[in-house]
Amino acid sequence: MEMLGEITSLMQEMIRNKCINPPGNEMKSIRTVERFLSSYGIESEILESAPERGNLLAVMEGSGNHPSFMLGPAHVDVVPVENEKDWKVPPFEGTIKDDCIWGRGSLDMLYIVASQTVVFAKLHQEGFKPKGDLKLCIVADEEASGNYGANWLVQNHPEKVRVDYLITEAGGDPIGPNRITYVYGEKGTAWTRLRFLGEESHGSAPYNSNNAVVKMSKAIQRISEYQPPRHTSLLIPFIKAMGIGTVTRVLMGNTKTLGFMFRQLSKRNKKDAAFLNSMTQMTISPNVCEGGAKVNTIPGQAYVDVDVRTLPGQDEEYVIDQFQKALAGMLDDVIIEAVPVDLGGGFNPGNISEMESPLVRIMESVIRELRGKEITLVPMVSPGATDSRFFRRAFGTNAYGFSIHDGTLEVGEIMSMFHGTDERVPLGTLELTSNGYMEIIRKLLS
Numbered sequence: 252m253e254m255l256g257e258i259t260s261l262m263q264e265m266i267r268n269k270c271i272n273p274p275g276n277e278m279k280s281i282r283t284v285e286r287f288l289s290s291y292g293i294e295s296e297i298l299e300s301a302p303e304r305g306n307l308l309a310v311m312e313g314s315g316n317h318p319s320f321m322l323g324p325a326h327v328d329v330v331p332v333e334n335e336k337d338w339k340v341p342p343f344e345g346t347i348k349d350d351c352i353w354g355r356g357s358l359d360m361l362y363i364v365a366s367q368t369v370v371f372a373k374l375h376q377e378g379f380k381p382k383g384d385l386k387l388c389i390v391a392d393e394e395a396s397g398n399y400g401a402n403w404l405v406q407n408h409p410e411k412v413r414v415d416y417l418i419t420e421a422g423g424d425p426i427g428p429n430r431i432t433y434v435y436g437e438k439g440t441a442w443t444r445l446r447f448l449g450e451e452s453h454g455s456a457p458y459n460s461n462n463a464v465v466k467m468s469k470a471i472q473r474i475s476e477y478q479p480p481r482h483t484s485l486l487i488p489f490i491k492a493m494g495i496g497t498v499t500r501v502l503m504g505n506t507k508t509l510g511f512m513f514r515q516l517s518k519r520n521k522k523d524a525a526f527l528n529s530m531t532q533m534t535i536s537p538n539v540c541e542g543g544a545k546v547n548t549i550p551g552q553a554y555v556d557v558d559v560r561t562l563p564g565q566d567e568e569y570v571i572d573q574f575q576k577a578l579a580g581m582l583d584d585v586i587i588e589a590v591p592v593d594l595g596g597g598f599n600p601g602n603i604s605e606m607e608s609p610l611v612r613i614m615e616s617v618i619r620e621l622r623g624k625e626i627t628l629v630p631m632v633s634p635g636a637t638d639s640r641f642f643r644r645a646f647g648t649n650a651y652g653f654s655i656h657d658g659t660l661e662v663g664e665i666m667s668m669f670h671g672t673d674e675r676v677p678l679g680t681l682e683l684t685s686n687g688y689m690e691i692i693r694k695l696l697s
């Protein structure tokens with residue numbers, strides 16, 4: 252109970268700090284964590300990547316040869332609130348209401364920042380002697396590039412932040428009856444710009460014109476209908492753990508019948524179909540386009556920016572190859588390039604940790620102790636990116652997204668609150684998550 256009070260008051264202070272990225276100014280919440288730790292006599296190191304962009308590291312050195320483990324990287328930056336009036340409570344006050352703590356960032360991911368910080372402090376207070384290094388890492392800039400946060404730490408202080416295992420955000424969601432997720436990998440991004448050239452001429456005489464917008468619209472049609480090859484290696488363990496019936500499992504496990512299965516599922520549940528499909532192929536979504544300048548002029552230029560998400564193992568060459576296949580016959584009219592870096596371009600490969608590892612087995616035993624013997628952990632690869640990718644890539648860290656939701660909110664509700672309205676976390680989730688982390692560390696490091 253005592254932990255819960257400390258977690259909520261830490262969260263309230265961080266919600267009120269309003270570290271909206273951009274610009275972030277995360278140093279406010281980094282100082283909050285530093286003050287809390289020093290009230291327990293814990294020294295921490297602040298690593299500043301830029302003015303007001305802070306990261307914090309605290310370490311308990313291991314006394315044995317167990318693997319090293321990190322709580323975090325846990326980010327304190329949050330995304331903006333579009334319309335405060337849509338919220339039931341003011342989004343930057345940290346209101347406690349209906350057994351939840353409300354506010355921007357509460358779910359993404361201040362409840363984990365606060366739980367991990369308090370767990371670290373309590374372990375220190377009770378004189379816990381880890382047999383492998385135990386690190387607490389609180390970071391800036393996850394909601395943008397990570398270039399002032401996790402990526403910067405991995406590049407500039409690799410020896411300080413390198414670990415064998417870590418637990419950070421996402422996961423712990425109640426995805427079905429007695430089914431709770433953990434995230435062991437994520438897809439990559441390869442945002443792609445398709446450019447089209449035409450010939451400018453007067454819009455009053457379009458006969459046989461060379462119109463860049465027309466070319467673009469044909470290409471958009473093509474890529475939105477194109478289906479890249481499907482793979483089942485991420486989907487099969489997922490549906491198996493979900494306890495899906497044998498017949499469905501066989502049909503979904505076969506790339507020849509998988510497309511049919513998704514079309515059927517989509518008729519009943521579009522969201523589920525889109526989510527499961529994302530685990531099986533590179534996805535292509537043309538999302539922004541621009542072309543032409545004036546209504547009386549045939550456009551000489553147009554482009555479309557495409558959100559492309561790759562599976563682990565698919566590289567840049569694969570992406571280009573897929574576009575070439577999708578656009579066969581019209582390649583003379585299109586230039587395939589990356590979206591400019593300042594708009595989030597640049598290839599960012601999918602990445603994955605061991606689906607089964609000693610830590611995963613510990614997570615499963617702890618969640619069964621806390622939530623019931625009948626719980627099964629469901630291995631998930633997320634379609635979106637987190638800071639885990641930097642650690643997987645740099646050190647081969649086994650990085651997992653894991654927390655423990657109390658089951659009072661449904662998974663759909665939880666998902667809609669990420670970057671959404673009325674973001675909140677049940678107090679029960681804070682208790683389970685912090686007790687869970689505590690147990691996991693005891694089991695892994697003693």
Ligand SMILES: [Zn+2]
Pocket residue numbers: 326359360393420
């Ligand atoms: Zn987050």
